[in-house]
Amino acid sequence: MVLENSFEPCDFVLFGTKGDLARRKLLPALYQLEKADLIHQDTHIIGVARDDMSVEDYVALAKKNIETFSGSPLCEEAWARFSARLDYVQVDMKNEKAYNAFKEHVDSSRTMVCYLATPPSIYGDICRGLNAAGVIDPSVRVVLEKPIGHDLASSRVINDQVAEFFEEKQIYRIDHYLGKETVLNLVALRFANSIFATNWDHNCIDHVQISVAESVGIEGRWGYFDEAGQMRDMVQNHLLQILTLIAMEPPTTLDADSIRDEKLKVLKALRPINASNVQANTVRGQYTAGFVKGQEVPGYLEEEGANTRSTTESFVALKVELDNWRWAGVPFYLRTGKRMPSKVSEVVIYFKRQPHNLFQESFPQLPPNKLTIRLQPDEGVEVTVMNKVPGLTGSKAMDLQKSKLNLSFSEAFKDDRIADAYEKLLLEVMIGNQALFVRRDEVEAAWKWVDGIFAAWESTNDEPEPYQAGTWGPVASIAMLAREDRAWYESKIGKK
Numbered sequence: 001m002v003l004e005n006s007f008e009p010c011d012f013v014l015f016g017t018k019g020d021l022a023r024r025k026l027l028p029a030l031y032q033l034e035k036a037d038l039i040h041q042d043t044h045i046i047g048v049a050r051d052d053m054s055v056e057d058y059v060a061l062a063k064k065n066i067e068t069f070s071g072s073p074l075c076e077e078a079w080a081r082f083s084a085r086l087d088y089v090q091v092d093m094k095n096e097k098a099y100n101a102f103k104e105h106v107d108s109s110r111t112m113v114c115y116l117a118t119p120p121s122i123y124g125d126i127c128r129g130l131n132a133a134g135v136i137d138p139s140v141r142v143v144l145e146k147p148i149g150h151d152l153a154s155s156r157v158i159n160d161q162v163a164e165f166f167e168e169k170q171i172y173r174i175d176h177y178l179g180k181e182t183v184l185n186l187v188a189l190r191f192a193n194s195i196f197a198t199n200w201d202h203n204c205i206d207h208v209q210i211s212v213a214e215s216v217g218i219e220g221r222w223g224y225f226d227e228a229g230q231m232r233d234m235v236q237n238h239l240l241q242i243l244t245l246i247a248m249e250p251p252t253t254l255d256a257d258s259i260r261d262e263k264l265k266v267l268k269a270l271r272p273i274n275a276s277n278v279q280a281n282t283v284r285g286q287y288t289a290g291f292v293k294g295q296e297v298p299g300y301l302e303e304e305g306a307n308t309r310s311t312t313e314s315f316v317a318l319k320v321e322l323d324n325w326r327w328a329g330v331p332f333y334l335r336t337g338k339r340m341p342s343k344v345s346e347v348v349i350y351f352k353r354q355p356h357n358l359f360q361e362s363f364p365q366l367p368p369n370k371l372t373i374r375l376q377p378d379e380g381v382e383v384t385v386m387n388k389v390p391g392l393t394g395s396k397a398m399d400l401q402k403s404k405l406n407l408s409f410s411e412a413f414k415d416d417r418i419a420d421a422y423e424k425l426l427l428e429v430m431i432g433n434q435a436l437f438v439r440r441d442e443v444e445a446a447w448k449w450v451d452g453i454f455a456a457w458e459s460t461n462d463e464p465e466p467y468q469a470g471t472w473g474p475v476a477s478i479a480m481l482a483r484e485d486r487a488w489y490e491s492k493i494g495k496k
């Protein structure tokens with residue numbers, strides 16, 4: 001890495017430090033940054049939760065979580081440095097007066113980063129508490145987790161509550177997919193390679209598929225997930241963000257607002273899905289009991305804490321169209337679901353077929369070229385091309401074979417560790433670069449479009465279709481593409 005502690009020291013305050021996200025992702029990510037020597041030596045990390053706990057107990061808890069979730073034994077030297085930065089404050093985040101205790105733990109001469117790893121419903125309380133304690137100034141940065149709100153109206157309320165105390169340039173809305181190496185690579189692939197840049201529109205591309213399949217279920221988060229569903233949990237944010245990076249016009253620079261301006265235009269160009277086209281363009285599913293990787297798993301309605309009459313969707317497939325010049329007539333098919341056969345996220349760009357087939361005799365129908373971007377796992381990029389099979393066959397009956405140009409990150413970048421998305425994003429917050437964070441108008445444009453789909457679903461009275469855990473979702477999602485003479489890309493990983 002080029003960065004050498006090129007940023008200022010900060011007080012990194014982790015609200016909700018005992019929660020699932022902080023334990024599984026944020027503390028391990030901070031520790032990895034420490035290990036890579038990317039945290040300024042004078043930075044402090046202050047955990048905030050409502051339990052009464054000594055700093056020693058907090059350090060022990062952080063150690064346990066990092067050991068459990070970082071997947072490798074702790075490096076003693078890095079842990080010694082990291083643990084020396086840790087501090088803990090007990091705050092009932094809904095109680096404005098409780099924030100006075102917090103004041104003594106931060107240093108106003110340093111930048112303060114407040115990461116709100118809490119339910120969004122208390123973001124407003126936290127901002128008010130920080131204000132009451134007099135610790136907000138223009139240098140303070142606040143990091144908000146997704147999904148912000150439940151729909152456009154509730155997201156506006158939350159964003160307004162935060163905006164009462166922070167300017168947009170101080171607000172970092174996290175979508176952790178924007179920190180994934182392979183998602184960032186979409187920008188490099190498109191704009192650093194003329195071979196793609198010049199073929200990236202309706203003239204050359206037939207359609208695009210974005211699949212984000214998860215093998216996990218709801219992981220004990222019934223209370224949260226049943227309110228959200230896969231549409232709010234994954235589509236409103238992660239899948240739409242991936243779509244914006246694939247579809248946006250070239251930004252003028254890599255500055256935060258150049259990129260975000262272009263992403264916003266894509267979100268605004270999303271063709272509304274309403275009662276008249278919802279049945280043709282969407283499929284909802286809910287998993288039933290089945291087997292994932294040979295393990296028997298319960299159905300959605302049998303999960304711990306389940307309301308057995310829930311109609312929340314755990315799978316969504318969508319046909320999305322963009323009403324703009326570049327993408328006219330090019331469908332984007334999106335699908336995401338829980339309890340699918342394997343965890344695999346991929347973008348597949350299907351190019352148009354050749355206008356005329358010179359190789360009729362040996363290959364009656366030339367397949368389209370495909371660019372497959374493997375987001376996770378087995379990160380990489382693959383192009384399917386037609387190739388002549390070496391040999392002395394006659395010129396009219398040239399033997400062709402479908403071949404792959406395959407760039408596998410694990411082979412090409414053997415010595416480089418692929419960092420977790422949160423490591424990248426936490427580093428960017430500490431540096432103060434908003435390019436990988438979502439602007440308020442983007443969040444709102446995404447909600448506006450998603451709200452339209454919810455309204456349309458409500459108007460049909462249809463319920464999600466059942467699919468057995470360990471399958472690729474309801475048959476209707478296969479039919480959605482088959483109607484247009486297309487098929488979902490069969491992932492290599494999924495076949496294992």
Ligand SMILES: NC(=O)C1=CN([C@@H]2O[C@H](COP(=O)(O)OP(=O)(O)OC[C@H]3O[C@@H](n4cnc5c(N)ncnc54)[C@H](OP(=O)(O)O)[C@@H]3O)[C@@H](O)[C@H]2O)C=CC1
Pocket residue numbers: 015016017018019020021022049050051091092093094116117118119120122145146147
């Ligand atoms: N978990 C995940 O994988 C992901 C989570 N997110 C988002 O991250 C945020 C946090 O999620 P997650 O960690 O799963 O949620 P959790 O419920 O596990 O954690 C939230 C934490 O906030 C604390 N909290 C809530 N109310 C108060 C209060 N009044 N005073 C003090 N502490 C309080 C809770 O404390 P207590 O334990 O005492 O109740 C808990 O530790 C959410 O916005 C979620 O949508 C986003 C992507 C993935």
Ligand SMILES: O=C1O[C@H](COP(=O)(O)O)[C@@H](O)[C@H](O)[C@H]1O
Pocket residue numbers: 214216233234
């Ligand atoms: O934001 C979320 O993302 C995870 C999937 O993230 P990944 O990095 O493991 O692909 C999802 O399981 C979770 O429900 C959702 O809240």
